[in-house]
Amino acid sequence: MERSMAYDSDLNLKATELRLGLLGSDEPEKPSIAPSVSSNKRASPEISEESRSKGSSCVSSKVESGERDSAPPAKEQVVGWPPIRSYRKNCLRPKKNDQVDGAGMYVKVSVDGAPYLRKIDLKVYKSYSELLETLENMFKLTIGEYSEKEGYNGSDFAPTYEDKDGDWMLVGDVPWDMFISSCKRLRIMKGSAARGLGC
Amino acid sequence: MGPNPKMRKEFPDSTRSSPFPDEVLERVLSLLKSHKDRSAVSLVCKDWYNAESWSRAHVFIGNCYSVSPEIVARRFPRVKSVTLKGKPRFSDFNLVPENWGADVHPWLAVFVAKYPFLEELRLKRMAVSDESLEFLALNFPNFKVLSLLSCDGFSTDGLAAIATHCKNLTQLDIQENGIDDKSGSWLSCFPENFTSLEVLNFANLNTDVNFDALERLVSRCKSLNVLKANKSISLEHLQRLLVCAPQLIELGTGSFMPELTARQYAELENSFIQLKNLNTLSGLWEASAPYLPVLYPACTNLTFLNLSYAFLQSLELESLLCHCPHLQRLWVLDTVGDKGLEAVGSNCPLLEELRVFPADPFDEEVIHGVTEAGFLAVSYGCRRLHYVLYFCRQMTNAAVATIVQNCPDFTHFRLCIMNPGQPDYLTNEPMDEAFGAVVRTCTKLQRLSVSGLLTDLTFEYIGQYAKNLETLSVAFAGSSDRGMQCMLEGCPKLRKLEIRDCPFGNAALLSGLEKYESMRSLWMSACNVTMSGCRLLAREMPRLNVEVMKDDGSDESQADKVYVYRSVVGPRRDAPPCVLNLSGL
Numbered sequence: 001m002e003r004s005m006a007y008d009s010d011l012n013l014k015a016t017e018l019r020l021g022l023l024g025s026d027e028p029e030k031p032s033i034a035p036s037v038s039s040n041k042r043a044s045p046e047i048s049e050e051s052r053s054k055g056s057s058c059v060s061s062k063v064e065s066g067e068r069d070s071a072p073p074a075k076e077q078v079v080g081w082p083p084i085r086s087y088r089k090n091c092l093r094p095k096k097n098d099q100v101d102g103a104g105m106y107v108k109v110s111v112d113g114a115p116y117l118r119k120i121d122l123k124v125y126k127s128y129s130e131l132l133e134t135l136e137n138m139f140k141l142t143i144g145e146y147s148e149k150e151g152y153n154g155s156d157f158a159p160t161y162e163d164k165d166g167d168w169m170l171v172g173d174v175p176w177d178m179f180i181s182s183c184k185r186l187r188i189m190k191g192s193a194a195r196g197l198g199c
Numbered sequence: 200m201g202p203n204p205k206m207r208k209e210f211p212d213s214t215r216s217s218p219f220p221d222e223v224l225e226r227v228l229s230l231l232k233s234h235k236d237r238s239a240v241s242l243v244c245k246d247w248y249n250a251e252s253w254s255r256a257h258v259f260i261g262n263c264y265s266v267s268p269e270i271v272a273r274r275f276p277r278v279k280s281v282t283l284k285g286k287p288r289f290s291d292f293n294l295v296p297e298n299w300g301a302d303v304h305p306w307l308a309v310f311v312a313k314y315p316f317l318e319e320l321r322l323k324r325m326a327v328s329d330e331s332l333e334f335l336a337l338n339f340p341n342f343k344v345l346s347l348l349s350c351d352g353f354s355t356d357g358l359a360a361i362a363t364h365c366k367n368l369t370q371l372d373i374q375e376n377g378i379d380d381k382s383g384s385w386l387s388c389f390p391e392n393f394t395s396l397e398v399l400n401f402a403n404l405n406t407d408v409n410f411d412a413l414e415r416l417v418s419r420c421k422s423l424n425v426l427k428a429n430k431s432i433s434l435e436h437l438q439r440l441l442v443c444a445p446q447l448i449e450l451g452t453g454s455f456m457p458e459l460t461a462r463q464y465a466e467l468e469n470s471f472i473q474l475k476n477l478n479t480l481s482g483l484w485e486a487s488a489p490y491l492p493v494l495y496p497a498c499t500n501l502t503f504l505n506l507s508y509a510f511l512q513s514l515e516l517e518s519l520l521c522h523c524p525h526l527q528r529l530w531v532l533d534t535v536g537d538k539g540l541e542a543v544g545s546n547c548p549l550l551e552e553l554r555v556f557p558a559d560p561f562d563e564e565v566i567h568g569v570t571e572a573g574f575l576a577v578s579y580g581c582r583r584l585h586y587v588l589y590f591c592r593q594m595t596n597a598a599v600a601t602i603v604q605n606c607p608d609f610t611h612f613r614l615c616i617m618n619p620g621q622p623d624y625l626t627n628e629p630m631d632e633a634f635g636a637v638v639r640t641c642t643k644l645q646r647l648s649v650s651g652l653l654t655d656l657t658f659e660y661i662g663q664y665a666k667n668l669e670t671l672s673v674a675f676a677g678s679s680d681r682g683m684q685c686m687l688e689g690c691p692k693l694r695k696l697e698i699r700d701c702p703f704g705n706a707a708l709l710s711g712l713e714k715y716e717s718m719r720s721l722w723m724s725a726c727n728v729t730m731s732g733c734r735l736l737a738r739e740m741p742r743l744n745v746e747v748m749k750d751d752g753s754d755e756s757q758a759d760k761v762y763v764y765r766s767v768v769g770p771r772r773d774a775p776p777c778v779l780n781l782s783g784l
Contacts, residue, residue: 083291
């Protein structure tokens with residue numbers, strides 16, 4: 001009883017609560033249940049809390065005395081959840097290593113002859129044409145059209161990238177999704193070296 | 200029917216209950232294939248029990264510890280085919296230690312004496328060593344069919360032994376195993392005069408196989424109708440294999456990565472056109488849009504399409520599905536999104552089974568995948584749907600209610616809302632009403648997996664309505680012991696119950712005392728059950744094996760993982776130290 005009263009009064013005080021968080025960064029309304037990690041056997045108190053406030057069924061026989069978190073609990077990897085066989089897990093897409101804060105996938109871009117490098121966020125683009133257009137604008141050059149047979153023939157510049165294996169590849173050969181998951185950095189080659197590609 | 204078996208004496212002809220000789224009875228009974236029917240038949244009278252025992256060619260053992268190989272061999276002297284299942288299903292998700300048990304070897308040791316003419320062995324979740332595979336290959340001259348699903352403990356060396364010695368092999372089916380993949384040279388071990396192979400599935404293996412050996416094998420095995428290759432087989436290789444085997448009924452491609460010239464593309468297209476009999480297609484690793492059209496000619500008669508390793512987008516899926524009018528079973532990754540599932544609804548009116556797997560199950564940042572909208576779309580278009588496995592990140596009670604109204608014939612409903620304990624995202628309510636609708640509407644429901652925020656009400660519904668339910672999986676759900684009690688008191692056909700991370704304690708566990716002997720097994724992990732509760736259960740029910748595994752650093756009194764199963768042979772003697780056997784103490 002006491003706990004539900006505390007819950008109510010929490011809500012009432014929310015409006016006048018002093019916090020150091022950013023504006024608009026309220027915790028989500030829906031109760032996030034802390035998934036039990038393998039060593040934590042009790043179901044989270046949120047479940048029994050929830051059912052009590054909904055008035056649906058009797059109280060859990062042994063309720064943990066830990067307090068209800070006000071912020072959503074950090075989501076640790078729960079053992080064996082979601083229930084996917086190990087074999088299938090190993091076949092999944094590899095995690096994108098370049099992600100920082102989950103907010104972007106920044107790679108360095110160098111252009112032969114340019115004094116300094118730039119950095120772009122690959123996640124922002126949906127396709128090769130968007131990426132190449134940006135590069136053309138950024139470095140004030142023309143890369144031209146891609147063709148499977150001839151690469152970027154007819155242009156002084158060829159966009160290349162270093163993949164996960166450390167090899168330098170021509171941009172455009174592989175599907176976009178595969179490209180962004182394996183691209184580690186970009187290099188726009190110039191001149192005769194560029195024209196040599198795609199033969 | 201028939202007189203009391205205890206009163207009948209064993210006189211050859213005079214007092215027999217059946218009006219025809221044993222041979223006829225055995226002949227008639229040998230036509231019965233279903234093991235459930237056979238079990239029923241064997242209970243009629245002693246004559247029928249004997250005739251059934253003598254005529255049984257295939258035995259299915261759902262829990263290898265429920266019986267011993269000696270008992271099986273004593274009862275069924277003429278078995279040619281054995282199916283054995285071992286570890287609890289949650290071992291697939293790393294909840295069971297590796298050395299837990301379910302070793303196939305003790306079974307082989309008995310079979311070599313009692314079933315020397317054994318032809319078929321199908322194993323699921325068993326521990327299989329290379330030595331066992333070699334023993335099998337060397338000691339059973341008639342051996343024909345080996346199927347290993349979700350097993351572990353062996354390497355490609357074991358497969359080499361099978362290939363080398365099994366002269367009559369017709370099926371080698373290696374699926375989703377924890378295999379030590381040392382090298383692909385096992386395939387070269389099939390002798391040059393070996394031609395009997397009909398089924399070859401090595402899709403699971405990661406190493407390169409000797410392609411020339413594979414090509415020769417496929418060419419000379421004229422009866423080959425199932426070929427599922429692994430990732431090491433390129434498109435170019437695939438084309439050469441298809442030319443050798445246009446009679447294939449089931450095909451698992453290798454890597455579907457683009458690397459073909461225009462001419463090679465045309466050749467590949469042509470070889471797919473030749474596959475007139477194909478009804479199952481899988482593999483398609485790294486499949487990409489420009490190359491999918493090559494498959495279209497082969498899709499006309501497809502009934503099963505497994506795209507669960509192909510990262511396809513919605514448009515690619517739609518284009519492919521247009522060519523598969525007869526599709527009955529479809530497995531996809533959630534990269535196809537709700538739009539892709541709309542395409543399923545529009546193009547696959549005969550669909551009976553749908554499985555949607557998550558491409559990024561552990562990535563919290565992911566915002567794509569499928570939602571309730573996709574599932575709804577499928578239910579509107581595919582009214583014959585009866586099997587679903589659906590991984591998603593959001594669901595609503597209303598959507599599920601509509602889905603089961605559209606498709607009331609569900610026999611298997613496995614819904615996994617991936618965030619544990621997540622409520623209906625629109626109303627913030629628990630998902631109780633969703634599963635209530637499922638069990639009320641789908642009267643034929645045999646298998647159910649629940650997820651999301653669930654109170655005891657879900658289990659009240661299940662107990663009340665799920666009268667045909669046999670298998671139930673519960674995780675992060677329920678409010679009290681009452682939840683589990685409802686399940687145990689209510690579902691008359693319940694055979695397998697697996698529970699994890701729920702607030703069910705001793706009272707709940709003990710409420711099933713009378714029930715567990717009619718079930719295959721119960722699994723409970725990370726619940727509130729204690730050692731004393733388990734000991735009480737073991738004491739009261741001597742014909743149950745009650746096994747407990749403790750987690751490191753947990754409270755002494757806690758029973759972290761509990762596995763309860765009926766057995767006619769008492770506690771097993773091969774349990775590792777981490778498994779505590781409470782029965783017979």
